[in-house]
Amino acid sequence: xxxxxxxxxxxxxxxxxxxxxxxxxxxxxxxxxxxxxxxxxxxxxxxxxxxxxxxxxxxxxxxxxxxxxxxxxxxxxxxxxxxxxxxxxxxxxxxxxxxxxxxxxxxxxxxxxxxxxxxxxxxxxxxxxxxxxxxxxxxxxxxxxxxxxxxxxxxxxxxxxxxxxxxxxxxxxxxxxxxxxxxxxxxxxxxxxxxxxxxxxxxxxxxxxxxxxxxxxx
Amino acid sequence: xxxxxxxxxxxxxxxxxxxxxxxxxxxxxxxxxxxxxxxxxxxxxxxxxxxxxxxxxxxxxxxxxxxxxxxxxxxxxxxxxxxxxxxxxxxxxxxxxxxxxxxxxxxxxxxxxxxxxxxxxxxxxxxxxxxxxxxxxxxxxxxxxxxxxxxxxxxxxxxxxxxxxxxxxxxxxxxxxxxxxxxxxxxxxxxxxxxxxxxxxxxxxxxxxxxxxxxxxx
DNA sequence: GTCTATACGTTGATAGAC
DNA sequence: GTCTATCAACGTATAGAC
Numbered sequence: 001x002x003x004x005x006x007x008x009x010x011x012x013x014x015x016x017x018x019x020x021x022x023x024x025x026x027x028x029x030x031x032x033x034x035x036x037x038x039x040x041x042x043x044x045x046x047x048x049x050x051x052x053x054x055x056x057x058x059x060x061x062x063x064x065x066x067x068x069x070x071x072x073x074x075x076x077x078x079x080x081x082x083x084x085x086x087x088x089x090x091x092x093x094x095x096x097x098x099x100x101x102x103x104x105x106x107x108x109x110x111x112x113x114x115x116x117x118x119x120x121x122x123x124x125x126x127x128x129x130x131x132x133x134x135x136x137x138x139x140x141x142x143x144x145x146x147x148x149x150x151x152x153x154x155x156x157x158x159x160x161x162x163x164x165x166x167x168x169x170x171x172x173x174x175x176x177x178x179x180x181x182x183x184x185x186x187x188x189x190x191x192x193x194x195x196x197x198x199x200x201x202x203x204x205x206x207x208x209x210x211x212x213x214x215x216x217x218x
Numbered sequence: 219x220x221x222x223x224x225x226x227x228x229x230x231x232x233x234x235x236x237x238x239x240x241x242x243x244x245x246x247x248x249x250x251x252x253x254x255x256x257x258x259x260x261x262x263x264x265x266x267x268x269x270x271x272x273x274x275x276x277x278x279x280x281x282x283x284x285x286x287x288x289x290x291x292x293x294x295x296x297x298x299x300x301x302x303x304x305x306x307x308x309x310x311x312x313x314x315x316x317x318x319x320x321x322x323x324x325x326x327x328x329x330x331x332x333x334x335x336x337x338x339x340x341x342x343x344x345x346x347x348x349x350x351x352x353x354x355x356x357x358x359x360x361x362x363x364x365x366x367x368x369x370x371x372x373x374x375x376x377x378x379x380x381x382x383x384x385x386x387x388x389x390x391x392x393x394x395x396x397x398x399x400x401x402x403x404x405x406x407x408x409x410x411x412x413x414x415x416x417x418x419x420x421x422x423x424x425x426x427x428x429x430x431x432x433x434x435x436x
Numbered sequence: 437g438t439c440t441a442t443a444c445g446t447t448g449a450t451a452g453a454c
Numbered sequence: 455g456t457c458t459a460t461c462a463a464c465g466t467a468t469a470g471a472c
Contacts, residue, residue: 274451
């Protein structure tokens with residue numbers, strides 16, 4: 001009985017271990033392929049090849065391409081939320097904006113495929129994340145808009161439209177992931193080095209902070 | 219002979235007229251469908267339906283999907299160039315940047331599909347416009363970088379990295395076309411009105427100009 | 437859990453009547 | 455120049471042996 005249940009547990013764990021590791025492998029490959037070709041353009045065959053598993057195996061773990069895509073979008077959305085939280089670590093506008101911009105830039109650097117999948121999804125009209133946009137992004141955006149307006153009323157920064165500011169931050173930071181190929185062409189066909197990327201992050205912070213009337217700090 | 223050549227000319231003109239108008243119809247539909255689904259995801263059938271012509275007819279005018287796509291990209295690139303020219307209408311940095319940003323914003327408003335096709339193309343690694351990026355975009359970018367550095371050395375604006383500035387302008391202005399769906403979700407599910415869009419343009423100019431140490435003007 | 441073989445729909449492209 | 459019918463290639467998904 002003990003042996004049996006131990007064996008069963010081991011087997012179950014083993015199964016879960018295999019399942020989890022294979023799902024991870026496939027999800028990672030899917031994020032990349034979906035980022036390159038979009039939902040329609042991506043093929044389960046290409047994803048399977050990228051993951052190094054037979055196509056039938058992919059369908060064993062994710063019965064349909066749409067289910068796999070939705071799982072990828074869930075991951076991407078959860079990472080967006082993680083970066084978004086860095087906005088709330090302080091009540092000082094300069095520190096908050098600088099921290100948020102830096103977090104977004106770091107994310108664009110470390111998870112470029114996630115950013116691109118998001119871009120692809122929005123470009124096609126965001127059918128898969130429509131509810132997420134309404135129930136998560138919009139409330140987040142409205143709360144932070146209030147916060148910004150509070151700072152503006154307190155005279156801590158220029159009376160800018162929070163909407164324009166957020167769009168500028170999102171667009172600019174995500175540009176470094178989404179348009180990486182174009183950027184490399186303008187950089188002698190090399191991706192930005194760590195040094196160049198750190199400098200870019202600093203420049204983005206500087207221009208935006210000064211642009212909304214905030215002193216450099218933090 | 220006169221009659222014959224007149225008849226032939228008329229027939230030729232007629233043919234050309236039909237060809238041009240049908241090609242235009244198909245190109246317009248193609249720009250839209252490619253913008254929504256990317257090169258791989260778009261189907262010639264969907265494009266033909268969008269254009270209101272039989273699929274076989276589309277293939278009569280554009281023998282392959284790739285040729286059609288390249289024609290669409292040519293159009294998109296030529297429009298990019300047109301907006302880029304507004305940068306050179308003056309030697310005053312404030313006026314030049316404001317004019318360029320406004321032109322890009324107007325283009326994002328009037329030709330959103332063009333912007334999205336460009337974005338889709340760069341997202342997949344820009345195989346179709348690779349040579350264009352090297353022979354047109356890069357030289358343009360390097361020339362204007364020199365111009366900006368000249369202004370900086372002359373003390374007319376802050377010593378910002380021209381690269382970061384251009385990326386910010388491109389990213390932000392194109393965001394209004396590429397992420398229009400997301401923007402509408404944050405705007406009570408309505409597209410930005412003309413008034414809102416004018417305000418957004420003004421805000422983008424204001425933040426960026428101030429951000430690089432330029433006085434408002436023009 | 438793995439993988440080969442395959443069913444079955446879709447897509448790009450063409451043939452050939454009008 | 456237009457359009458129906460068609461085909462080969464490719465795509466998703468599954469069956470069934472291991």
